[in-house]
Amino acid sequence: MKRLFALLILLGAVCLGTSAWAQEAAVTEPVVSEAAVAVAVETAPAAEPSEVTPPDTGNTAWMLTSTMLVILMTIPGLALFYGGLARSKNMLSVLMHVFVIFCLTTFLWCVYGYSLAFSGTGDVVGDLGKIFLWSITIDHLNGTMPEYVWVAFQSTFAAITTALIVGAFAERIKFSAVVIFAVLWFTFSYVPMAHIVWGGGFLAAEYAMDFAGGTVVHINAGIAGLVGAYLLGKRLGFGREAFTPHSLTLTMVGASLLWVGWFGFNAGSAGAANGTAGLAFVNTILATAAAVLSWIATEAVVKGKPSMLGAASGAVAGLVAVTPAAGFIGPVGAIVLGLLAGIICLWGVSGLKKLLGADDAFDVFGVHGVGGILGAILTGVLASPDLGGLGNTLLDDPKSMTIAGQLVTQVKSVGVTILWSGIVAFIAYKIADFTVGLRVSEEQEREGLDITSHGEKAYHY
Numbered sequence: 444m445k446r447l448f449a450l451l452i453l454l455g456a457v458c459l460g461t462s463a464w465a466q467e468a469a470v471t472e473p474v475v476s477e478a479a480v481a482v483a484v485e486t487a488p489a490a491e492p493s494e495v496t497p498p499d500t501g502n503t504a505w506m507l508t509s510t511m512l513v514i515l516m517t518i519p520g521l522a523l524f525y526g527g528l529a530r531s532k533n534m535l536s537v538l539m540h541v542f543v544i545f546c547l548t549t550f551l552w553c554v555y556g557y558s559l560a561f562s563g564t565g566d567v568v569g570d571l572g573k574i575f576l577w578s579i580t581i582d583h584l585n586g587t588m589p590e591y592v593w594v595a596f597q598s599t600f601a602a603i604t605t606a607l608i609v610g611a612f613a614e615r616i617k618f619s620a621v622v623i624f625a626v627l628w629f630t631f632s633y634v635p636m637a638h639i640v641w642g643g644g645f646l647a648a649e650y651a652m653d654f655a656g657g658t659v660v661h662i663n664a665g666i667a668g669l670v671g672a673y674l675l676g677k678r679l680g681f682g683r684e685a686f687t688p689h690s691l692t693l694t695m696v697g698a699s700l701l702w703v704g705w706f707g708f709n710a711g712s713a714g715a716a717n718g719t720a721g722l723a724f725v726n727t728i729l730a731t732a733a734a735v736l737s738w739i740a741t742e743a744v745v746k747g748k749p750s751m752l753g754a755a756s757g758a759v760a761g762l763v764a765v766t767p768a769a770g771f772i773g774p775v776g777a778i779v780l781g782l783l784a785g786i787i788c789l790w791g792v793s794g795l796k797k798l799l800g801a802d803d804a805f806d807v808f809g810v811h812g813v814g815g816i817l818g819a820i821l822t823g824v825l826a827s828p829d830l831g832g833l834g835n836t837l838l839d840d841p842k843s844m845t846i847a848g849q850l851v852t853q854v855k856s857v858g859v860t861i862l863w864s865g866i867v868a869f870i871a872y873k874i875a876d877f878t879v880g881l882r883v884s885e886e887q888e889r890e891g892l893d894i895t896s897h898g899e900k901a902y903h904y
Contacts, residue, residue: 496584498584498587498588498589499587499588499715501716502586502587502588502714502715502716502717503587503588503589503592504716505711505715505716505720506588506592506593506596506711506714506715507592507595508707508711509596509706509707509708509710509711510592510595510596510599510707510711511707512703512704512705512706512707512708512711513596513599513600513603513704513707513708513711514545514599514704515700515703515704515707516603516700516701516703516704516705516707516708517541517545517599517602517603517606517704518541518542518545519697519700520697520698520700520701520703520704521541521603521606521607521697521701522537522538522541522542522697523693523694523696523697523700524693524694524697524698524700524701524755524759525537525541525609525610525613525697525805526538526690526693526697527688527689527690527691527692527693527694527695527696527697528610528613528688528694528804528805529613529614529688529689529804529805530614530686530687530688530689530891531689531690531891531901531902532890532891532892532893532894533613533614533891533892533893534689534690534893534901534902535892535893535897535899535900535901536613536614536618536891536892536893536896536897537609537613537614538901539618539896539897540606540609540613540618540621541606541609543621543622544602544605544606544609544621544625545602545603545606547622547625547626547629548598548601548602548605548606548625548629548633549598549599549601549602551626551629551630552594552597552598552601552602553575553576553594553598554574554575555571555574555575555630556598556601556629556630556633556634557573557576557594557597557598558570558571558572558573558574558576559571559634559635559638560597560634560635560637560638560641560642561573561593561597561637561638561641561642562642563643564643565638565644566639566644566645566648567635567638567639567644567645568634568635568638568644569638569642569643576591576594579591579594586714586715587715588714588715593714596711597637600637600656600659600660600708601629601633601634601637603660603708604633604656604659604660604663604664605625605628605629605633605664607660607661607664607665607668607807607811608628608664608667608668608671608807609621610668610803610804610805610806610807611667611668611669611671611672611803611804611805611807611808612668612671612672612675612804613804613805614678614804614888614892615675615676615678615679615882615883615888615892616671616675616881616882616883617879617880617881617882617883617896618892618896618897619875619879620875620876620879620880620881620882623871623874623875623878623879624671624871624872624875627867627870627871627874627875628667628867628868628871631867631870631871632663632667632863632864632867632868632871633659633663635863636658636659636663636860636863636864637659639859640653640658640659640856641653641659646658646852646855646856646859649852649855650835650837650838650852651852651853651855651856652767652768652771652822652823652826652835652837652849652852652853653767653819653822653856654709654712654723654766654767654768654769654770654771654822655708655709655711655712655723655766655767655769655770656708656712656766656767657763657764657766657767657768657815657818657819657822658767658815658819658856658857658859658860659860660766660811660815661763661766661811661812661814661815661818662811662812662815662816662819662857662860662861662864663860663863663864664807664811664812664864665807665808665810665811665812665813665815666808666812666860666861666864666865666868667864667865667867667868668803668807668808668811668812669799669801669803669807669808669812670864670865670868670869670872671868671872672801672802672803672804672807672808673801674869674872674873674876674881675802675872675881675882676802676882677801677802678802678804678888679885679888679889681802686804688752691751691752691755694751694752694755695751695754695755697755698754698755698756698758698759701758701759701762702731702758702762705727705731705762705766706724706727708766709723709724709726709727709765709766709769709770710723710724710727710769712769712770713770719770719836720770722769722770722773722774722833723769723770725774725777726765726768726769726770726772726773726774726776726777727762727765727769727777729774729777729778729781730761730762730764730765730777730778730780730781730784731758731761731762731765731781732761732781733761733777733778733779733780733781733782733784733785734757734758734760734761734762734764734781734782734784734785734788735754735757735758735761735785736757736782736785737757737781737782737783737784737785737786738753738754738756738757738760738785738786738788738789739753739754739757739785740785741785741786741789742789753789756788756789756792756806756810757784757785757788757789759810759811759814760784760785760788760789760810760814761780761781761784761785763784763788763810763811763814763815763818764780764781764783764784764788764814764815764817764818764821765777765780765781765784765818766815766818767815767818767819767822768780768818768821768822768825768826770833770836771822771825771826771832771833771834771835771836772822772825772826772830772831772832772833773825773830773831773832773833774831775830775831776825776826776830776831776832779825780817780818780821780825783817783821784814784817784818787813787814787817788809788810788813788814788817790813791806791808791809791810791812791813791814792806792809792810793809795809795813796808796809816857819853819856819857820850820853820854820857822853823846823849823850823852823853823854824846824849824850826844826849827844827846827849828841828842828844835849883895883896
């Protein structure tokens with residue numbers, strides 16, 4: 444536990460301290476442009492309702508499609524990816540966690556999450572002006588799409604972010620504790636971070652670049668997963684038994700569905716069927732492919748053989764790393780980012796994991812936390828027009844972005860996310876532990892959560 448607090452405090456303090464120390468390096472006081480915000484609509488507050496201008500049907504169709512793709516990457520994509528990594532006696536419990544979290548968070552998103560994230564002008568959260576979506580009608584627009592479409596699209600981001608955490612504490616947590624934690628963490632970590640970065644909060648005001656969720660999604664979930672792995676403790680037999688994935692076939696299928704769904708995640712974050720969406724689409728292909736190749740190449744050198752698990756993990760690492768950068772960097776930048784992600788995230792699930800000593804069951808922090816930090820910081824470098832990027836498209840003059848100045852903001856956003864998610868996650872786990880208890884009994888854990896928590900088996904031989 445001491446190592447956990449030391450890690451979170453160190454990471455957050457280093458990021459925030461570095462950004463504060465380097466603040467004077469930011470030579471330009473950026474001025475936001477309405478046209479630029481329209482291009483990067485995922486970082487902008489919800490547009491004022493319009494009852495005059497009709498929606499753009501092409502953009503609307505693309506955003507509806509993107510929404511369905513992100514649902515696909517969550518259920519069944521993420522569920523099968525995690526389920527295959529579990530032991531067969533815990534397969535259904537993992538599927539249940541992902542499936543129920545998706546339902547729970549999309550419901551809460553429409554009740555109050557969307558209003559707090561994308562309305563109002565607060566630095567940390569918005570207001571309740573759109574609670575239950577009561578003030579929205581079919582004629583209200585967000586940019587060029589119906590606001591209902593934007594609500595649905597963003598609900599899927601909230602759902603998959605919360606569901607990602609499941610992989611860290613799998614195979615030993617009570618189902619009731621999962622539900623309590625999900626409600627609390629979604630409410631007090633995901634919603635505020637979405638507002639802070641995308642909804643007009645204080646990092647949005649500083650023009651932090653996060654195209655589709657390096658901070659809001661991946662670092663946020665990765666830190667929460669690491670805290671959970673520490674608080675729940677190691678699985679019985681950890682370090683003495685081989686916790687072999689029961690179906691790498693399902694894991695590969697899940698990884699493939701994640702990759703397909705990620706096109707909606709990244710390209711959909713352009714908010715329109717335009718050139719930015721096309722760039723994000725291409726970058727999502729290139730970074731992912733490069734990460735797979737670098738992961739298995741490094742694995743072959745270090746371990747002697749490339750593995751299917753390594754290829755699937757490399758794909759997710761590349762997807763994670765390119766997420767904050769997808770619409771800001773050029774294709775060569777995406778390749779560089781993917782190559783680095785494959786190598787660094789492999790270290791994250793091996794050397795770093797051993798150093799931390801936490802039983803992060805499915806490497807949520809090693810892939811999503813490490814990959815998210817890498818992508819978020821390097822976005823401030825690779826987006827530079829001098830390196831083939833578009834610059835910071837939130838600025839009136841995107842090419843006025845300086846690498847030094849943008850790095851200050853990127854590092855600060857990483858530090859804020861680490862501290863915010865870590866603190867909220869710790870409190871949420873403790874509340875769940877106090878109310879229902881976090882961990883199942885040793886007997887239940889040995890028998891498997893499928894039977895003891897849900898009265899079912901994934902397989903009958």
